[in-house]
Amino acid sequence: MAEEGQHIFWNKLKWTDDKKGILSFAEARGVPNIEFGTPPQFGGPEGKVSPQDLYVASLNTCYLTTLLGTMGHMGISLLSYESEAEGIMERKEYKELRRAPANEISKITLRIKIKADAPKEQVKLLLKHTGRRCAVENSIKSEVVVETTIL
Structure with missing residues (x-):
C-alpha cells in the first residue's frame, strides 16, 4: 500500500528459456506482456526487447x-x-x-x-x-x- 505522496509501479517477470523471459504488468490496467531477452550483443536472441x-x-x-x-x-x-x-x-x-x-x-x-x-x-x-x-x-x-x- 502506498503512503501519502507515494505511487507504486509493479511488474513481475518469468524466465522462459535460454536467455529470454516475459515481463508482466498489473493486469487490471490492461498492459500487455513484453517478451524480453539478453541483448544480441551478449549472445541473446534477435527480435526481443532488452x-x-x-x-x-x-x-x-x-x-x-x-x-x-x-x-x-x-x-x-x-x-x-x-x-x-x-x-x-x-x-x-x-x-x-x-x-x-x-x-x-x-x-x-x-x-x-x-x-x-x-x-x-x-x-x-x-x-x-x-x-x-x-x-x-x-x-x-x-x-x-x-x-x-x-x-
Whole structure:
C-alpha cells in the first residue's frame, strides 16, 4: 500500500528459456506482456526487447508524458511530437577496491521534434522544466542530453 505522496509501479517477470523471459504488468490496467531477452550483443536472441532498450525507452516515454502533463496544466496543446533516444553503453573501470569492471549506460541522448500552439521561447522553457520534472531523469545516473527542434 502506498503512503501519502507515494505511487507504486509493479511488474513481475518469468524466465522462459535460454536467455529470454516475459515481463508482466498489473493486469487490471490492461498492459500487455513484453517478451524480453539478453541483448544480441551478449549472445541473446534477435527480435526481443532488452533491459537496455527498456531503460532508454523509459526516459524517452517519461519525457513525453511529463511534458503532456505540464502542457495540460498550462492550457497549451501539443500539435506534433516525435523523439528518438539513443543510449551509449560502455565498459567502466572502477578504481574502488574489489569492484570489477562493469557495463553501464553512461549517456542517453533524446532528439525531440516538437510543435505546440505556443511561442517557441515558451516551448523551450517547457522542455527545460520537463527535464527537471521527469521522474525517470531524476532517478538515473546516466548523463542526459536533450537536442530539440521546435517546429
